[in-house]
Amino acid sequence: MAFVNLLHEGAARAAVPDGDHYRLLPSTGTLPDELGERIARGEDLPQLAQAATERVPAAAARFAPLLARPGKxxxxxxxxxxxxxxxxxxxxxxxxxxxxxxxxxxxxxxxxxxxxxxxxxxxxxxxxxxxxxxxxxxxxxxxxxxxxxxxxxxxxxxxxxxxxxxxxxxxxxxxxxxxxxxxxxxxxxxxxxxxxxxxxxxxxxxxxxxxxxxxxxxxxxxxxxxxxxxxxxxxxxxxxxxxxxxxxxxxxxxxxxxxxxxxxxxxxxxxxxxxxxxxx
The missing domain is CATH 3.90.850.10 (Fumarylacetoacetase-like, C-terminal domain)
Structure with a gap:
């Protein structure tokens, strides 16, 4: 399984590839939704991928650094x-x-x-x-x-x-x-x-x-x-x-x-x- 960090509506957002689309992982609402922050919080990425429904066409995708703000x-x-x-x-x-x-x-x-x-x-x-x-x-x-x-x-x-x-x-x-x-x-x-x-x-x-x-x-x-x-x-x-x-x-x-x-x-x-x- 693979995960990406897309630039979406002005912010980095974790997503999972799905054919000619990416599915955005569900938003936390108040916490950063970029991939690195979610890893740091210990979130279960494969489980979140199962619940991802919001789609971004691959042809329109722009990428943030894979982890935007790594600790080290x-x-x-x-x-x-x-x-x-x-x-x-x-x-x-x-x-x-x-x-x-x-x-x-x-x-x-x-x-x-x-x-x-x-x-x-x-x-x-x-x-x-x-x-x-x-x-x-x-x-x-x-x-x-x-x-x-x-x-x-x-x-x-x-x-x-x-x-x-x-x-x-x-x-x-x-x-x-x-x-x-x-x-x-x-x-x-x-x-x-x-x-x-x-x-x-x-x-x-x-x-x-x-x-x-x-x-x-x-x-x-x-x-x-x-x-x-x-x-x-x-x-x-x-x-x-x-x-x-x-x-x-x-x-x-x-x-x-x-x-x-x-x-x-x-x-x-x-x-x-x-x-x-x-x-x-």
Missing amino acids: VVCLGLNYFDHAKEGGREKPTYPWFFLRAASSLLGHGEPAPLPAVSTQVDYEAELAVVIGRRGKAVRREQALDLVLGYACFNDLSVRDYQKKTPQWTIGKNFDASGAFGPALVLAEDLPPGGRDLRIQCRVNGQVMQDANTSSMIFGVAETIEILSECMVLEPGDVIVMGTPAGVGFARQPPVWLKDGDRVEVDIERVGCLANTVRRA
Whole structure:
């Protein structure tokens, strides 16, 4: 089963795909109805889907970020060895974590702005993990019990700003630079830990990245174990699992995104996240 976060009547609203329509989950009336808030409140999404009747034609749908205001967005850098190698790095012995702010997120199909201050914007296809249960000091064997589901993420990186400092935060947090969606696919419908899934990035139809999630250095369960040593993971938190080789900065000559480019992140059985780059 899958869930999306639509822009509907001026607000984000959780919905479930149904053929050529989306069915909006029943409104709570006073509380936010977007997907992330409903996950944080512990609502039973499959049960709500059974009661969803209000329809939005798929052709008219616009998407908010899959979770509009996650509690935490924790990202991994260099989590595929080939990507670490193409950037001149050794294989990490501990995950390279960094954070993204909610203001950096972008919905499926929405324009991805090219910042006026940079000409070095790159693509990164990534698997995102959405947490559905609270956990602290979780052992690896139980870690996947915390996972609600998986989605696609495009970690659009402003490389010249990323390289201004050894901390990557500034280059990873430009407004609307983290495309997230289009759908949350429940963990029960995918292989444990989101492993053995083909992951691709295409720019204007050309395959730029092509790998398998089984090549991640730190898998989902191990990452949850490591993170939960130092922070509590809560429903609605997001972990973005890193990108494989083939990014633009490592190519000769480098490939930077330009106005009008269509970027697709396609993960087997999870979905295809697409955004067109536009000069801000």
